[in-house]
Every structure is written in structure tokens, then in C-alpha cells.
Amino acid sequence: MANSFHPPVRTLMGPGPSDVNPRVLEAMSRPTIGHLDPAFIGLMDELKALMQYAFKTENRLTLPISAPGSAGMEACFVNLVEPGDKVIVCQNGVFGGRMKENVERCGGQAIMVQDDWGRAVSLEKVEQALLENKDAKVLAFVHAETSTGALSDAQKLCKLAQAHNCLTIVDAVTSLGGVEVDVDGWGIDAIYSGTQKCLSCTPGLSPVSFSEKAVHAISNRKSKVQSWFLDMNLVMGYWGEGAKRAYHHTAPINALYCLHEALVILEEEGLERAWARHAMNHQALAAGIEAMGLSFVVPSTERLPQLNAVSVPEGVDEALVRKSLLDNYSLEIGAGLGALAGKVWRIGLMGFAANSKNVLMCLGALEATLSHIGADIKKGVAVEAAQAQYLSE
């Protein structure tokens, strides 16, 4: 006989899920109602408005996909890519590779623009690819690469795409709520995010938004969308405005309570203040990390505040350090992924986890652990450097 499961209480400073605000957890356990209940319809309308706020958009087709970020990615590709379509895909980490998989599984042709892992997407290479592929339909890129901590210039990439008459698909899984995302200002056509990063919600949903241009393309496809579950032509009927809501699938009610509460908290704080908080805590963490003698993978001008990829010092067993942090401090930081596996730690400062308590605790725990195993670091300076950084703000 199995027993009830009682999870340990962690501090989540990996690549996500991030620490969840207790308000959000409490919201999740409120009484379940039907997905066609009049009260639920009101919730859907509010959720839509809150997501429009977070994405900075007036796009009518803004909604949460009832599945994690990977399904949000797939929703963008299966709706916008038809067999034979050419898609320019930028890869500077794991998730560009997943985009390529998506394009190919839609019967599209992926034109890859490769950049070093840990660097932003190169505008020059993208422009070159656009010039060489005048028939490309879509430019797809990752705004904030969770596998490396690199931030790309979404505004300029969108501008290039527009100049070449391309639609854009933007991965904002890790960026939304942590750094500026301006869907309407930048003219993004399709964007997807996740709930378990800077929104500090539990994992399982993917907020997405589609521009009018994207909606036009979806409504005028030559072939049916290959996924019934993710077909926006059908999902629109359920999340659409005013009109009678047509049943599509059963919405994940309690997960939506949770996202709603997380977005209410974001609105209370304000987008700009949330971005500033992420930046400030990142500066403090970075000051401590560098004072210890450790270094970042990503150059400072291309660095995400919410995802810090730190190089593992020579001779250090990175998995042992993570295990020790988890066992001794109940602190989770992330391992490297793909080409960076074994080479970096990924320290997340996402949403509710982006606070000074976590920064100081993480620096202290990391220093103690590295000292204990005899790693070559500078001792007794990290916490002070972080504090100095906070005081200078």
C-alpha cells in the first residue's frame, strides 16, 4: 500500500521550477469548479487580461496551453508551419535544437543558424540567413536560453524578420516576468512561455500569444493542424471572446487558479519592478560568485539575470557539489544540459526565488561546500561582495 507523499521543503534555485509563493500554492487547493461554470468563464477572462499584461500585448489570441512549455512550443510550430515551409531556426543552446525537431516533425525545412552555446544569437548571421532564404516563412529563436543563461536581442531579431517579411516564433519560457518582453512593441507573432520560471507558479501550463498576422496564417492554412489538442482554430472557440464557448478539452481548473494568482502577484508588483528585482539580485549573486574566483559562461552584456551559468572549477565533481547542497541545505541548483553537461552549474533567480535571502544563502552554501572539498576558491569574501552590491543600489 502506498502512503501519501510529503515532499521535502526545498529552496529552488535551479533552471525551474522555481520557488512558488505560498499564496500561489494555496490558490491551487481551492475548490474545483466545472470548466463551463459561469464563475470559471469570469476567471478565463481575467486570466487572458493578466497574460496580455505580462506579455505586453493586446493580442486577442492570448491563452494558457493546458500543458507545459514544451507543448507551448509545439503549439506555435504546428499551427504556423505547414509541410514544405522554410523556417530559420537560431540555435545557441538546447532549445533551438528542440525547435528544429518541431519544424521537421511538421514537415517543414529548418535552416539552422548556429551560435556558440553561452552567446546571444548573432544578428549578422540571422540577417545573412534571411538574405539567402527569401522564401523563409518564419524566424524562430529563443529569447532567454535556459540551458546557457544567454539573452538574445528579441527586439532587433523581430525587426530583421519583419524587414524580410517573416513571421516570428519566440521562446520566452525563461524570460517572461524576469526581463523585458514586449510582444506588441517588438511585433512578435507567436510567443510561448512557462509557468514554473519567473512567474513562480507550479509547472504544467504554457501561456501563449499570437498576433493578428499569425491568426490570419492559422485561419488560412492549406492543411489541418496535425495536432487536434493544440489546433488553435479549435482552442480559439473555447477561449474566444463573448461568443458561446465551444467545449474543446477539459481545462486544468486548479492549475489555472494557480496561474491566475501568480499573475495577480506580478501585476501587484508591476512588470518593471519585477525586472529590476531580478537584475538587482543577479548583480549581487554575480558579485559574490566572481569574488569567490568563479566565472560565468556568458559575457556580462548577454547575460540573463534569472539564469546564471557558472563554470565548474577544474577538478571539481559538479554532481557531488549539487548533491551536497541538496542534502545539507535543501538547496537545488541545476546541472549543465547538452553541450554544457558536466561543465556548469545553473543557478536560477526566478520569480519568488529572486530575493536577497536566497542570494546570500546560496553564496554561503556554495562557498562552504567548495571549501569542504578543497576546491581552489577565495574564501570569506562572497557574501560581503554581494552585500556591498546590494548597498550600492
Added chain:
Amino acid sequence: MANSFHPPVRTLMGPGPSDVNPRVLEAMSRPTIGHLDPAFIGLMDELKALMQYAFKTENRLTLPISAPGSAGMEACFVNLVEPGDKVIVCQNGVFGGRMKENVERCGGQAIMVQDDWGRAVSLEKVEQALLENKDAKVLAFVHAETSTGALSDAQKLCKLAQAHNCLTIVDAVTSLGGVEVDVDGWGIDAIYSGTQKCLSCTPGLSPVSFSEKAVHAISNRKSKVQSWFLDMNLVMGYWGEGAKRAYHHTAPINALYCLHEALVILEEEGLERAWARHAMNHQALAAGIEAMGLSFVVPSTERLPQLNAVSVPEGVDEALVRKSLLDNYSLEIGAGLGALAGKVWRIGLMGFAANSKNVLMCLGALEATLSHIGADIKKGVAVEAAQAQYLSE
């Protein structure tokens, strides 16, 4: 500025979501942990064993899809159907039609076997279709049609499929936990369910299970699965046994706590006792419904205990009755769907909601409401008939 959302407290006796046990809601709000946390790996192993218990199977590939039942359906079809494959699809309600959509979006050919809405799938017609389509690869049918309340004979349908060398895909969204489902005993090859029906969990996940024969077919496909998110070849790597878990997508941690708790409750009660409880409460509800002079859509021998489709009496505005039940008793019952829209109410007795308190309250509220609008029913007998039925058990 949006405020926190506080849902009304409903009694959920529609087609799902059903009433959720407070233990399950509480489990959902436990602290989030990482999806690669050692403690989470333990939870995954327990969840798998509990789902194997619920499905009565030893299938290694038994796991919860991180999305609702519709995605579980899609997972079965995209993995087992390749372009050009012939699939015999039984339709006796809404969900057979959705199966057809899935087959066609996979590039397969759907051979439809049509039955009246409200009746079980005809074994004779299926056998005929199998004889006429010796090259069919899959037989797909809905075990418990949520849109009509009809129960089909899954055991005999599977036997027919096996005799004709066909794989089976079975929709058990509404059957699992409410009536017998015996995956190994009946030789089902692919089965999907939902969490929000007789498991009385919140909506959002889809337990699935694949036989060794199905796994062999998936591993030896000629083409890649069109969905990256639902590709079992990849998902297996994350949910697989013993071996190193390969990151695929971020699991919906808290939703999995919730499913775990719901399955722990099911195991505590025992499958056979849960089925008997559903049957007993259905008998009592049916006695009351029929005493009132109302009638069922489905003949008693083909009727699901957990989903009761009751014909709307002549001249009664069915939507008005549902609104009145919701407004006056905070009681949700379901409307008709598809061909039965406007003609029936669907009264669910699913999982935690299948209890005598709900049965008596529902009969009382329905009688009061129908009396109030002057419908031609027999008054003052429904509750007594239900009580007599309980006493006769």
C-alpha cells in the same frame, strides 16, 4: 488590478470534473520540488505502481501524460498510427468522432463503425469491419462514452481485435475507477484515461498505458512520431525504470502530487469496492429518476453507473433547469453534447461524488426545480425510491 480568485463551492455531478476529495486538494498545495529531485523520482515510481494497480496491468510503459485526456488520446494515436495505416474507429457518441480526427491528422485512414448514440458498440458490426478490412492495424473504441453514458464490452471487443491481429486503442477516460477495467486480462494495447472523472482528481493529466506489443510497434516506426511532446520514444527515457532519467519536459509536479493522493485513496478503498460503490449509487439514483417519471437514454444493460443521461421531458427548457440547480443548490449537472445537445441532462456519479448524500440531494433539487416550472413529473416519490433501493442492497 485583478484580485485573487475565490471559486464558489459546488457539488460537481456533471460529466467531469467531479467532486475532489479534500485530501487531494490539500496534496496539490504541498511544496513544489524539482522534477529531477531524488524525492520526485521516488514519487514517479510510486505513481507508476499505483497506475498499474488502477489499470490492472504490469505494462512497464504506464505513466501520466502531462496534459488532459484529449492529449492522452492524441498520445495513443500519434504513437501507433503512421501515414497510410488503416484504423477501425467505433463511434457511438462524441469521442469516437474525435478519434477519427486523430487518425486522419496522423495521415491514417479511419474506417468508421457507427452505432446509435446511447447504445454500446455493436460487436457484430465490428467483426464485420474486421473481416472487410484485413489490413487494419488498429481497432479503436470508447469504453465509457461520456457524451451518452453507454458502456461497451471492452473485453469482447479486444478479443475480436486479437483474433484479427489488430492492436487496440481504448478510451477509458470515464471508465477508470468507476467500472471494471482490466488492461492485462483483456489484452488492451493502448489505453488512456483522465484524472477528473472517477479518480476524483483535478483535471489536467491523462494516465496512459501501452502493452509490450504496442511498445514494439512504437519503437519500430518507419517515421518519427509527429508530436515531439507526446513521442513515447522520448517520454520513455524520462519515465523509464532504473536507468538514468533523461530530461524531456518539466513534469507538472503539484498536479502529480494530486494524482498520487487520488490513487492512494483508490488503493485504500480497493478497485472492486469502488466499482460496487458506483453501481450502488447509480441504482439508487436510477430508482429515483424513474419513480419521478423520467427516463434514461441508455438501456439498463448498457448503462454506465457513473454517467447518467436522462431525457429532458417535453417542453422543459433544459438550460433553465441547470441554471436553477446551480443558482439555488450550487449543484452542477451536465448538458447534452453533440447529437444529444438540448435533449438530455448528464448526471455524473464519479469517484468522490458517488455517494448517497449527493444522490438524495440531486433527486430532491431536481424534483423541486421541475415542480417549480410545472413539468409533468410524479412528485414526492423520488427520494423514497432511492432510499428503498439503498436499503435493498
